[in-house]
Amino acid sequence: MDTEQRIRRYYELVDVGDVPALVELFDHEAVYCRPGYDPLVGRAELERFYRDERVIKQGRHTLTTTLVHEDGAAVHGTFEGTLHDGRSVFLRFADFFTFSESGTFRSRDTFFYAPLV
Template sequence: MTATLQTTAHVTSVHRYYELVDAGDVAGLVSMFSQDATYRRPGYEPMVGHQEMSAFYGGARVIREGRHTVEKVVEGEEEVAVYGTFAGVLHDGRNVDLRFSDFFEFAADGHFSRRDTFFFAPLV
């Protein structure tokens, strides 16, 4: 017997988010967050709301371009966790290839209310 997996709206939203990030669609990806959403990412102060996230994705982000590959998705009731790889180019021309984990929380209307990103990096 073969199991059939159904993709929920939350998981579909998370995959769509990475498509928009990789395409450089700042307005599209920011619109997936609620107006007062918080994004926490190593090396940056927490970003709150569309204006701060637009500023980040519109130029403050050190990544110029690249592609996310999601390898694993774990879903809770109103949250989705993923891990995968990212390969791309920084604004200074250096190539980057790393592993990441993201944790998304959802508002009642289906927008992201919070996102936390972690990178696998040799810090300690």
């Protein structure tokens, strides 16, 4: 699986809720930075986040742009879904990935388009 396929597979796995498979795409010591959370470090933290902390109940990512360059990638897209409290959400996001030598995700940084200033 090439890098872009791995990225697309990640979002597919998130959308169907396959936590064990999506966590396997990350390096053992991967770092995930997401607004509103302390950095998640390692597969165990990622699994805990996706099982217990993520405020999203269900939804679908649509990728509009994926740019891959050497050991990194930038992704832009939208997410539409439902939160655990029942609210509907539609938002734009950007993710930035870096990769280990084996091709797993070494890091991921997520940004949401939200009015703050």
